[in-house]
Amino acid sequence: MREDDSTRGTDATWWRDAVIYQVYVRSFADGDGDGTGDLAGVRQHLPYLRDLGVDAIWFTPWYLSPLADGGYDVADYREIDPQFGTLAEAEQLIAEARDLGIRTIVDVVPNHVSAAHRWFQAALAAGPGSPERERFWFHPGKGPGGDEMPTHWVSDFQGTTWTRTTNPDGTPGEWYLHLFTPEQPDLNWNHPDVRREHEDILRFWFDRGAAGIRIDSAALLVKDATLPEVPAHPGPGEHPHVDRDEIHDVYRGWRAVAESYDEPRVLVGEVWLADRARFAQYLRPDEMHTAFNFDFMARPWDAKALRESVQTTLDAHAPVGAPATWVLSNHDVTRPVTRYGREDSAFAFGAKRFGTPTDLAAGRRRARAAALLSAALPGSLYVYQGDELGLPEVEDLPLDVINDPMHFRSGGVDPGRDGCRVPLPWTRGGTSHGFGPDGGAHPWLPQPAGWGEVSVEAQAGDDASMLSLYRRVLALRHTEPAFRADFAWADDLLPGDATGDQVLAFTRGDLLCVVNLGPAVPLPAGYDVLLASADLEPGAAGTRLPTDTAAWLRRTPPGHATGTTPA
Numbered sequence: 001m002r003e004d005d006s007t008r009g010t011d012a013t014w015w016r017d018a019v020i021y022q023v024y025v026r027s028f029a030d031g032d033g034d035g036t037g038d039l040a041g042v043r044q045h046l047p048y049l050r051d052l053g054v055d056a057i058w059f060t061p062w063y064l065s066p067l068a069d070g071g072y073d074v075a076d077y078r079e080i081d082p083q084f085g086t087l088a089e090a091e092q093l094i095a096e097a098r099d100l101g102i103r104t105i106v107d108v109v110p111n112h113v114s115a116a117h118r119w120f121q122a123a124l125a126a127g128p129g130s131p132e133r134e135r136f137w138f139h140p141g142k143g144p145g146g147d148e149m150p151t152h153w154v155s156d157f158q159g160t161t162w163t164r165t166t167n168p169d170g171t172p173g174e175w176y177l178h179l180f181t182p183e184q185p186d187l188n189w190n191h192p193d194v195r196r197e198h199e200d201i202l203r204f205w206f207d208r209g210a211a212g213i214r215i216d217s218a219a220l221l222v223k224d225a226t227l228p229e230v231p232a233h234p235g236p237g238e239h240p241h242v243d244r245d246e247i248h249d250v251y252r253g254w255r256a257v258a259e260s261y262d263e264p265r266v267l268v269g270e271v272w273l274a275d276r277a278r279f280a281q282y283l284r285p286d287e288m289h290t291a292f293n294f295d296f297m298a299r300p301w302d303a304k305a306l307r308e309s310v311q312t313t314l315d316a317h318a319p320v321g322a323p324a325t326w327v328l329s330n331h332d333v334t335r336p337v338t339r340y341g342r343e344d345s346a347f348a349f350g351a352k353r354f355g356t357p358t359d360l361a362a363g364r365r366r367a368r369a370a371a372l373l374s375a376a377l378p379g380s381l382y383v384y385q386g387d388e389l390g391l392p393e394v395e396d397l398p399l400d401v402i403n404d405p406m407h408f409r410s411g412g413v414d415p416g417r418d419g420c421r422v423p424l425p426w427t428r429g430g431t432s433h434g435f436g437p438d439g440g441a442h443p444w445l446p447q448p449a450g451w452g453e454v455s456v457e458a459q460a461g462d463d464a465s466m467l468s469l470y471r472r473v474l475a476l477r478h479t480e481p482a483f484r485a486d487f488a489w490a491d492d493l494l495p496g497d498a499t500g501d502q503v504l505a506f507t508r509g510d511l512l513c514v515v516n517l518g519p520a521v522p523l524p525a526g527y528d529v530l531l532a533s534a535d536l537e538p539g540a541a542g543t544r545l546p547t548d549t550a551a552w553l554r555r556t557p558p559g560h561a562t563g564t565t566p567a
C-alpha cells in the first residue's frame with residue numbers, strides 16, 4: 001500500500017495525472033460462480049487494485065443489456081444487468097472503492113441504445129410518423145417500394161448501417177440507422193428528449209458517487225439530418241456522421257452538469273479522430289476534461305513513430321490546456337504483448353486476421369518497456385485489466401465460443417475482440433484459475449492452457465514478473481515528485497552514437513527516461529538507475545541499455561558515486 005493513501009483523492013484536479021484502471025466487468029472476477037464476471041467479484045479484488053496503485057477504475061457498461069455488443073447495447077441506463085449485480089451493489093462498490101482512495105468512472109453510451117430499450121420498442125410499436133420514432137433515425141427507403149436503404153454509410157463494425165422494419169401487417173416498413181449492429185439503433189441527438197435524458201443519466205450516476213464518465217463513440221452522436229452520402233474526401237466537419245461541429249454543444253451541456261457538483265465530475269471521451277486539431281476541440285475548457293490518445297496506442301513499436309506521436313500529442317493538447325492521456329490497449333484492441341511481437345505492430349481496426357504470427361518473448365519485452373515509457377509521459381495513464389499481468393491476446397479461441405459481433409460482421413475474417421476479453425487468472429490452480437469460486441461454472445470464454453502461470457498468484461511473489469514491474473512503476477509514479485515536473489526531450493543525453501530513430505530520451509525534472517528500440521547503447525554517465533524494464537548489461541565503458549528496454553534514471557547528486565558506471 002502506498003504511504004500517501006490518506007491524501008489520495010482530495011485534489012479537484014486528480015484526473016490530470018491519474019492512473020485509471022479499466023475493468024471489463026464480464027471478465028474481471030466472478031463472485032457468484034455463474035461464469036460471468038460481476039460486481040461482487042470486483043468488490044473482492046478492490047484491495048488488489050489499491051495495492052497496484054490505481055487512482056480510479058473505469059467500468060465498461062454494467063447496465064441492463066442483452067449483451068449483443070458486450071453491454072454497449074444498453075436497455076436501461078439506471079439498472080445494473082442482473083448478471084453483474086444490483087444497483088445497490090454498484091452503490092456499495094463505488095463507496096468501498098472510494099474508501100480505498102479509488103474513484104469510479106462509469107461508461108455512458110450516448111450514440112445508441114439497445115433495440116430492447118423502452119424508447120426503441122415504443123418507436124417500433126408506434127409506427128411511421130410517430131413522435132416516438134423521432135428519437136431515432138427512422139426513414140423510408142429509396143427506390144421503388146422503398147427497398148433501398150436511405151444511405152450507403154458503412155458501419156464501424158463493417159457492413160451496412162440500416163435495417164428495415166416490418167409493419168404490424170407484415171409488410172416491409174421504414175429503415176432505421178445503426179452505426180454499429182442492428183441491435184444498437186442510433187439516437188437522434190437533434191431531439192430534446194435525447195439531450196435531456198442523457199443529462200439526467202449523468203446526474204443519476206454522479207449522485208451515486210461516480211467521479212466521472214467515459215463517453216462511448218463520442219464523436220459520432222450528431223448526424224446530418226439531410227442524410228447525404230459520405231463525400232470521397234470530407235473536409236473538417238463535413239462528414240455526415242463523424243465529428244460534426246454541432247456535437248460540441250452536447251459536451252458543453254455535460255460539462256456544466258459535471259461542474260455543478262462540489263467535487264466536479266470528469267468527462268473522458270472516446271474520440272477516434274486522425275485530425276489532431278479537431279480532436280483537441282473536444283478538450284476545450286468548457287467541454288471534456290480528457291480523451292483517449294488512440295494515436296499513441298495504435299503506433300507500431302518504432303522509435304520514430306512513437307516520438308512523433310508523443311510530440312504531436314503534446315502539441316495538440318497545449319493550446320487547450322488539457323492533459324494528454326497514454327493508453328496501450330483496451331477491450332477493443334490486441335493485447336500489447338501480442339501486438340508488439342508482430343512484424344507490423346501498428347493497430348488498425350478491421351485489420352486483425354487469424355494466424356498472424358507474433359514473437360511473444362519480444363512482445364513481452366517491448367510491453368514492459370512501453371509500460372515505463374507511457375507511465376513517464378505527462379498526463380493520465382490507462383491500464384487495461386490484465387495488461388499488468390502481461391496477458392497475451394488469446395488467438396485460438398474455438399470458433400463456436402466467439403461472441404463478438406465484429407467477428408460475425410466481418411464474415412468471420414476478423415477474429416474480433418474476444419481474445420483480449422478472456423477472464424483473468426487470479427490463482428495458479430482451480431477450475432477457473434480463481435476467476436470464479438472453485439467448482440463454479442466455466443468462464444464465459446475459456447481460459448487457455450498455461451493461464452495459471454500468468455496469474456496474479458504466480459506473479460505476485462516473483463520480482464521479475466510483469467505484475468511486480470507494474471507495481472513498481474505505479475508506486476514510483478506516485479511518490480516521485482519528478483513526475484509532476486515539465487517534460488523535455490533529452491536528445492543531448494542520447495547515449496553513444498544512438499539517434500532518435502532508435503532511442504527515446506526525455507526528462508521530467510531530474511528524472512530521465514530512456515527507451516531503447518535499437519541495439520544496446522551505453523547509459524549516460526552521472527545517473528542512478530531507479531527502475532529498468534529488463535536487466536541492464538554491464539560493459540567496460542559503462543552500463544548498457546539492451547534492445548527493447550526502458551530505464552528511469554536520476555541524476556546522481558554531486559559527490560556521490562554514479563550508479564550507471566562501474567566503480
Ligand code: NOJ
Pocket residue numbers: 069072109180216217270331332
Ligand atoms: C466503443 C467501445 O469501446 C466498443 O467496445 C463498442 O463496441 C463500440 N464503441 C460501440 O458502442
